[in-house]
Amino acid sequence: MLLSLEDATVRFDGRAVLDGVGLDVAEHEIVCVLGPSGSGKSTLLRAVAGLQPLSHGRVLLDGRDQAGVPAHKRGVGLMFQDHQLFPQRDVAGNVAFGARMHGASKGEQADRVGELLDLVGLPGAARRAVASLSGGEQQRVALARALAPRPRLLMLDEPLGQLDRSLRERLVVELRELFGRLGTTVLAVTHDQGEAFALADRVVVMRDGRIAQSGTPLEVWQRPVDEFVARFLGFDNVVEGTVAGEAADTPWGKLPVGEGAAQGTRTLLVRPAGVRLVAADAGLRCTVAARTFRGTHVAVHLQPEDAPRLEAACALRDAPEVGDAVGVEFDAAEIVLLG
């Protein structure tokens, strides 16, 4: 393993910000840590970088314990959330910084700067002032700067956090391609699930300093491990129910859960796509409370008579109006038993 965290714990004033985290990252792997703000993601990166000492546990790089190794000797790269480019240096001065610290000659530095600026798509920007760069350009320069010393592990803290949506979507594709081509090992943290799923080979969801779930993007998306992960991924149709046989008894009525489901009191997730709208006199009777246009579909918020709200995904032309009465039926394939 290139990076191993063993029982990594960081306490601030007695509160565990990172709580017994174990995590392995293999060479050439892209791992994305996903979690809401305050879940300990950034602390995780800082602990690996050597900027934050552990209260307990170990960080190993290439199997070697990093306790006592200062940040500048760990040979890992970190791209900061708001880039932290050195304002008094130009683009080349920023990109060459790492190489210079490692004693590269002027010529080597210049070659490396040219090479990396080409790589991140900013050829000829070497002499530009940092302040004159747009957000996207700053992000590219920060990436070039982090890559320049050839770190064995590249860490990204909210790499695309402050950019606008279209730029973010384009850059995430570019990043994935670039890391694949270079074979870079990457540990990134983000609060944006779209970014994590698009970038990562493996996603790690964090909650309150602990790892809630780890798996490929598809696994995490399809089978969220608990209510927290499900809600964090944007699923709100979560409900308690009693599973007996192939059906669960819930406030929304009997929900089909398929064969071999674990029995007893369980938490169920119904994906919006699994909420089918039918005629008002069939299924669960609901009133349309709101509808929001989502581009590819319409999210319809339904209020049953005495049960929590439900969200359904509909094609635009099928979507009912606010105030309409509709019936709801459920699709077993889109129902997940959590935890």
Place this chain on the structure above:
Amino acid sequence: MRLGLVAVPVAFFAVFFAYPVAAIVARGLKVDGVWQFGRLADVLGESDIRHVLWFTTWQALASTALTLLIALPGAYVFARFDFPGKQVLRAVVTVPFVLPTVVVGTAFLALVGRGGLLDEWWGVRLDTTVWAILLAHVFFNYAVVVRTVGGLWSQLDPRQEEAARMLGASRLTAWRTVTLPALAPAVASAALMVFLFTFTSFGVVQILGGPTFSTLEVEIYRQTSEIFDLSTAAVLTIIQFLAVGAILAVHAWTVRRRESALRLVDASVTARRPRGAGQWALLAGVLAVIAVLLLLPLAVLVQRSLDAPDFGYYRALTSDDGGVFLVAPIEAIGNSLQYAVVATLIAVLIGGLAAAALTRRDAGRFVRGFDALLMLPLGVSAVTVGFGFLIALDEPPLDLRSTWILVPLAQALVGVPFVVRTMLPVLRAVDQRLREAAAVLGASPWRVWREVDLPMVRRALLIAAGFAFAVSLGEFGATVFIARPDNPTLPVAVAKLLGRAGDLNYGQAMALSTILMIVCAVALLVLERLRTDRTGEF
């Protein structure tokens, strides 16, 4: 590493500040090896001393009130109006603050004293009244108010007032409810600062006070150098120390309040051209005050120094037949410059290390206490420092009386707070994550400091050095105790010349003061060019 940063300044302060102060306390309160705290009451019981104490306090209060009255409109004008020559004028206004107190005293003497400009024109003399002292204090502290209050005022977001007006407040109500509360801590802080400076005023009162008016500082000096009653001087120093400590504590409290969350914007966007007759009249009024109160005394000083034909007073400086010193007065310039260079080096080294230690965000209570300690010499007054040196460092284990380094050490002690105050805001403004970014890219802690901190603070370092230089050049209160007669500094030479009768001595004092003023003004104007958006507290 942080311990290392703190150790040097702490050691410096322990040896050159705490130890002398302790020596003063022992000298004042210990009689034949026994502590006699009754000495405090005894000295306070003397009617002369009570008179001095009373005068010290009320003149400081009056000076502060007068300074606020005159300088607050100036603060407003500098903060909110845009007019040609504003930058230059801002620098000019600051010149008096770094001028040696001796020069200020001399300049006012030339304006309102015997044979002064007012005497010549209208036969008015103010040097026997308290007004000369009060006006000189306004002259000296005008910049303090303009800088501290005006600095904040110019950064207050005008949209806050606009927001209040959109909610239905009148122009005046908006100012009273939004701007005034935001400014109040800065005004309080500036007022305290002015009170402190005038409470411990030495050079100005020494020259303008005559036999009638005497502050604690002057009295301490008198007891030491004329009556040779070191014990009473020590008790007075302790009293002053306690008073100043109390004022500083209040000051620290208001500064903390001032740092409370205010929305600040770039000063350049808040100023605009004056509009309407009222605003133009205000601007004209402020300019007139600056001309009469700040520029006129300096102009008169220069004019008086040129009163003899063929630069006679200046040429007289080169001969030692006056008998005031063992050397020609002109040599004081060389002495002053040499001392100032050494003092600047010491002050920048000690102050820089202290500022670096104080920057650490994880600075604990100990380090923060150290911050307050560093401010003490500034407030505790130069006379305390000089007197302390005199009685503490003249005998084993530390006998420095016969070495030249004593003077620069005392001056550096007075200069360090300026260095710290100038460097600290800039160092604190450096984003900790920039340092971390450099570390992750492979820079060792020392390289981080060199590559990240140094380029950003280089300018502040130069400004701090300039301040330390100007302060030590003009330093009078401490130096007058310890400068040797064969090596006087400029301010000491001026005071000595003024203390003797005769037109030639008077003229020479004017000439030396002019030279001192020019050196200080040049240093300051160079600084003003270096100074950018991020200003320290001075």
